[in-house]
Amino acid sequence: xxxxxxxxxxxxxxxxxxxxxxxxxxxxxxxxxxxxxxxxxxxxxxxxxxxxxxxxxxxxxxxxxxxxxxxxxxxxxxxxxxxxxxxxxxxxxxxxxxxxxxxxxxxxxxxxxxxx
Numbered sequence: 001x002x003x004x005x006x007x008x009x010x011x012x013x014x015x016x017x018x019x020x021x022x023x024x025x026x027x028x029x030x031x032x033x034x035x036x037x038x039x040x041x042x043x044x045x046x047x048x049x050x051x052x053x054x055x056x057x058x059x060x061x062x063x064x065x066x067x068x069x070x071x072x073x074x075x076x077x078x079x080x081x082x083x084x085x086x087x088x089x090x091x092x093x094x095x096x097x098x099x100x101x102x103x104x105x106x107x108x109x110x111x112x113x114x115x116x
Contacts, residue, residue, distance in 0.1 A: 004078035004079075005050075005078075005095070005097055006100075007051075007052065007097065007098060007100055008049060008050065008051040008052070008097075008098040008105045009049075009050050009095040009096065009097050009098060010047060010048065010049045010050070010095065010096050010098060010105070010108070010109035010112060011047070011048050011050075011085075011093045011094060011095045011096070012046065012047055012094075013045055013046065013047065013048050013062075013085070013088070013089040013093065014046070014089065015044050015089075016089065016090055020044060020088075021087060021088050022087070022088050023041060023042075024041075024042040024045075024062065024070060024071025025039035025040060025041060025042060025071075026039060026040045026041075026042060027039035027040060042062075042064070042069070042070045042071050043064035043065070043066070043068060043070050044064065044070065045062035045063060045064060045070040045071070045089075046063065046064055046065040046070075047062070047063045047109055047110065048060055048061065048062050048063075048085060048089075049061040049063070049098075049105055049106055049109045050081055050085075050095075051105065053074060056076070056077055056078070057074060057075060057076050057077065058074070058075045058077070058078055058080075058081040059072055059073070059074055059075075060072060060073050060075065060081055060084065060085065061106070063106065063109075063110070067106075067110055096109075096112055
């Protein structure tokens with residue numbers, strides 16, 4: 001497992017060959033819409049930006065190849081966040097630290113991943 005970083009990190013990801021293990025949606029779940037599923041699938045992620053959320057928790061922000069938002073999740077610990085990423089995208093992810101003071105971590109991550 002990756003050691004917990006001091007700030008935001010980014011990694012390129014790809015859907016496993018057998019297909020996505022999770023899905024991210026726009027919209028509310030059917031449980032909250034009277035049983036009617038009005039959700040729309042988000043594009044698959046090509047890039048994940050992991051950023052501290054305070055108190056030891058982390059956000060995983062996912063972005064599609066075109067830079068559009070592809071879902072995010074909150075995790076209580078770094079280990080929980082890494083378990084989720086390894087489940088979704090398989091182990092051995094290579095992270096790059098986003099330098100402290102970078103004004104737009106998403107833009108930095110996109111450039112590093114060649115998505116800009």
